[in-house]
Amino acid sequence: MSPSTPSRPSLAFPDASPADEALLGVALASAGLTEAEIAIAHGVPADADEWVARIGDAEGILLGWGLPDDALRRLPSLRCISFLGTGAADHVNLELAEELGITVRTVRGYGDEAVAEHALALLLSAARRIPQLDSAMHAGRWEPVSGIQLSGKTLGVVGLGGIGSRLADIARGIGMRVVGWNRSVPQGPAEHDPIPRIDLPELFAVSDAVSLHLALTPETAGIIDADLVDAMKPGAILVNTARAGILDGDAVLRRVQRGEIVAALDVFDPEPLPTDDPWRAARGAVLTPHVAFDTPEASQALFTRAVANLVESLAADATEVDA
Numbered sequence: 001m002s003p004s005t006p007s008r009p010s011l012a013f014p015d016a017s018p019a020d021e022a023l024l025g026v027a028l029a030s031a032g033l034t035e036a037e038i039a040i041a042h043g044v045p046a047d048a049d050e051w052v053a054r055i056g057d058a059e060g061i062l063l064g065w066g067l068p069d070d071a072l073r074r075l076p077s078l079r080c081i082s083f084l085g086t087g088a089a090d091h092v093n094l095e096l097a098e099e100l101g102i103t104v105r106t107v108r109g110y111g112d113e114a115v116a117e118h119a120l121a122l123l124l125s126a127a128r129r130i131p132q133l134d135s136a137m138h139a140g141r142w143e144p145v146s147g148i149q150l151s152g153k154t155l156g157v158v159g160l161g162g163i164g165s166r167l168a169d170i171a172r173g174i175g176m177r178v179v180g181w182n183r184s185v186p187q188g189p190a191e192h193d194p195i196p197r198i199d200l201p202e203l204f205a206v207s208d209a210v211s212l213h214l215a216l217t218p219e220t221a222g223i224i225d226a227d228l229v230d231a232m233k234p235g236a237i238l239v240n241t242a243r244a245g246i247l248d249g250d251a252v253l254r255r256v257q258r259g260e261i262v263a264a265l266d267v268f269d270p271e272p273l274p275t276d277d278p279w280r281a282a283r284g285a286v287l288t289p290h291v292a293f294d295t296p297e298a299s300q301a302l303f304t305r306a307v308a309n310l311v312e313s314l315a316a317d318a319t320e321v322d323a
Contacts, residue, residue: 118292122264151175156207164213
């Protein structure tokens with residue numbers, strides 16, 4: 001008699017959206033699964049009870065939003081959460097998950113190219129005043145305004161992970177000099193790395209543009225303080241596609257309102273940005289609604305890796321149990 005085929009772990013996606021389904025279908029097929037093998041519910045659950053009802057006895061879930069602690073405690077079958085992004089700590093109580101024996105996986109690097117390109121787009125838009133010129137043209141006005149040539153200028157990259165390093169490559173490609181700062185790498189010349197490392201005060205003082213690429217952690221919250229912002233050259237450009245919480249937004253806004261620097265921002269606190277937020281009236285600021293990561297290619301990579309993480313983690317868990 002042949003041995004029985006082991007049953008697959010039960011899966012759920014409790015907070016999906018209709019727009020996710022095509023991406024999910026490709027990701028499941030890549031992992032050898034079908035949509036019939038995952039319980040899908042649309043929209044963010046209203047409360048812990050609804051989270052528990054949607055997840056049920058699932059052993060692994062894909063997660064896009066915040067899972068309440070009360071729900072997490074009431075899911076005894078759950079063994080793995082595969083978060084659709086990098087910042088799981090903002091959405092799941094990681095200490096509680098560990099205490100309950102639940103593995104939390106994240107997806108890193110899926111949007112490096114997309115975010116780096118968007119950071120460059122913000123930088124170019126700010127340097128050449130594209131939003132201002134475009135708005136005037138659409139309003140029927142012909143108002144030429146001089147821009148900034150970036151070739152030959154200095155770009156300071158704060159955070160030299162996948163995104164920051166890719167932006168540095170692109171910036172050098174258009175003739176910019178790049179300097180950098182990274183929490184995990186000592187300052188000074190780096191072997192086999194063309195990016196000189198300098199400390200943050202010097203980077204902000206010498207750069208014609210600064211682009212931020214740090215994860216938001218307890219160590220980086222507010223790391224770009226008012227002193228650093230005030231050290232920026234007149235006319236310098238500050239680009240942020242990371243998280244709003246890493247910098248003193250009020251200090252940036254004051255300098256922007258005085259016309260001393262230009263800000264090009266994709267992230268805010270809170271989000272969505274309220275309609276009466278002073279940033280909306282800040283002349284010269286370039287603002288986009290947290291879309292730097294949002295390309296079809298990056299979205300598909302995110303889902304494919306998230307599903308693979310879920311399958312791999314549950315398979316490893318099963319192997320340990322069998323052993």
